[in-house]
Amino acid sequence: MSSPLEWFGLSGDADERALKRAYAQRLRATRPDEDPEGFQQLHAMYQRALAQCRSQGGQVPAFPLEQEAAITLQENTQEPEITQHALLEPLLSQEAVDALAQEAISLGTKGDAEALLAWLRTQPALWSLQAKARTGWRCVERMFQEVPPMPVDCQEALLGFFDLDRVQSRIDAASLARLSRRMQLAWEMQRAHHETLRRRVGIETFTVPKIRSLLGEFTRPFSWPSVWMAGFLPSAAHRRAQFITRLCQGQFNDLPASFDRRRVQFWLDATQGGVTRARLALGVTRWLTALFVAAIIGLLIAIAPANGNDVSRQAVSVDLTPVYVLVGVALAPGLLWAMWMLYLPLDAWHGHPEHVAVRWPWLNLLLVPLLCAAGAAIKLWQPDSLAFLLPLVPAAWLALRRFWRRSATGDWVSPNVFRVGIFLLVPLLRAVVQQDVTLPFLLVLAMVPWCWDLWRQRAVLRVADRRAA
Incomplete structure (x- = not known):
């Protein structure tokens, strides 16, 4: 016989089912207690024929394997080592393996x-090494297919019993780690386990009712009115982004399918450092709401009667000063916020490293001295005006920030403390020298770090690279 399949009277392209039928027929005439040697030969040939079937069919498990292990699994047709104990092990049907795997997973979800x-150790069918290995792999296949809700300790117990938590198990470690996170999250998403979820998220101010409210919010379809109302408070966006990040441990693709991805992305964008659509939408909404509330309160104050007996006279003449005052108070923070939103793209463009290409490289390089020149010109044109601060303060701030990013000063002092502290020296120097030193101080504060940074980066400047090219 040229192949193990032909030894069983089968063709070379026979499948595993036909081989099992032929093996069962041979077993009727060859019993291990009557003919041990014949049974050993029969079992060895069956193992070789089974390996040939699987190699021909290219069968692979329904879950990710390590690349080298997957190749070995398909190409390895070496006859396995057969011991006397293995010869006496009962053969377990695929239906029985599926039933054992299903029961094990069901117990794990509890x-x-x-x-x-305890249940796994008391199953006689799993005393067979062959049946135990098949059941373990079937458990992993079902977990990858179904992602059942299961806590980490039950996952570890299940994989450890079947020796599938080791490197030798050949299961892809990254895929197995992702599966573990998804099963743990599915377990914690169940209403009975929200307290476990609250402890893992670790936000002290979040109670179980708050957790349930947020979970319900993230599973609803996205709508602008809902996110505007939820994000009215300044801390609302940060708290929701923090919750969703800790919920999935930063792996947003592991979130259940019931989560609205657009809503999740909105709260993540709303807390980014740059200018995003979500951040602008929330900021404008808060600003307009504050203006509306201020106008209503001011109007109520303006039309309120001086006393309860003179309502008609008060209605004839209404002083709108409270309206103007309150609207102005609400308008000022909004204007500052709008200026900050305009500054952020400028700061990002000006602070790029030299190896990153930017638009208008010459303007990027000369922005600080141009702003300083504009500030000095305004001061000479209108000596008594404070308009010169509009270009000079951003120039000093941008120069210090750019220098900070490219030096090691961050090892010993906070950048915000450094920049704000230097600006606070202006009134101190003015009190010491008894004259206005704002203009020269800001010019020095802007040009010194700019020149220092220019000297340090002189060999890799974008404009120098382009000119050389």
């Missing part, structure tokens, strides 16, 4: 790792 292990 969250009692000790009960799961």
Whole structure:
């Protein structure tokens, strides 16, 4: 016979089912207690024929394997080592393996790792090494296909019992880690386990009702009115982004399908450092709401009667000064916020490293001295005006920030403390020298770090590279 399949009277392209039927027919005439040697030969040929079937069919498990291990699994047709104990092990049908795997996973979803292990150890079918290995791999296949809700300790108990938590198991470690996170999250998403979820998220101010409210919010379809109302308070966006990040441990693709991805992305964008659509939408909404509330309160104050007996006279003449005052108070923070939103793209463009290409490289390089020149010109044109601060303060701030990013000063002092502290020296120097030193101080504060940074980066400047090219 040229192949193990032909030894069983099968063709070379026979499948695994036909081989099992032929093997069962041979077993009727060859019993291990009557003919041990014949049974050993029969079992060895069956193992070789089974390996040939699987190699021909290219069968691979329904879950990711390490690349080298997957190749070995398909190409390895070496006859396995057969011991006397293995010869006496009963053959377990695929239906029985599926039933064992389903029961093991079902017990794991109940969250009692000790009960799961106790049940696994008392199953006679799993005393067979062959049946145990097949059941373990079937458990992993079902977990990858179904992602059942299961806590980490039950996952570890299940994989550890079947020796699938080791490197030798050949299961892709990254895929197995992702599966573990998804099963743990599915377990914690169940209403009975929200307290476990609250402890893992670790936000002290979040109670179980708050957790449930947020979970319900993230599973609803996205709508602008809902996010505007939810994000009215300044801390609302940060808290929601923090919650969703800790919920999935930063792996947003592991979130359940029930989560609205647009809503999740909105809160993440709303907390980014740059200018995003979500951040602008929330900021404008808060600003307009503050203006509306201020106008209403001011109007109520303006039309309120001086006393309860003179309502008609008060209605004839209404002083709108409270309206103007309150609207102005609400308008000022909004204007500052709008200026900050305009500054952020400028700061990002000006602070790029030299190896990153930017638009208008010459303007990027000369922005600080141009702003300083504009500030000095305004001061000479209108000596008594403070308009010169409009270009000079951003120039000094941008120069200090750019220098900070490219030096090691961050090892010993905070950048914000450094920049704000230097600006606070202006009134101190003015009190010491008894004259206005704002203009020269800001010019020095802007040009010194700019020149220092220019000297340090002289060999890799973008304009120098382009000119050389």
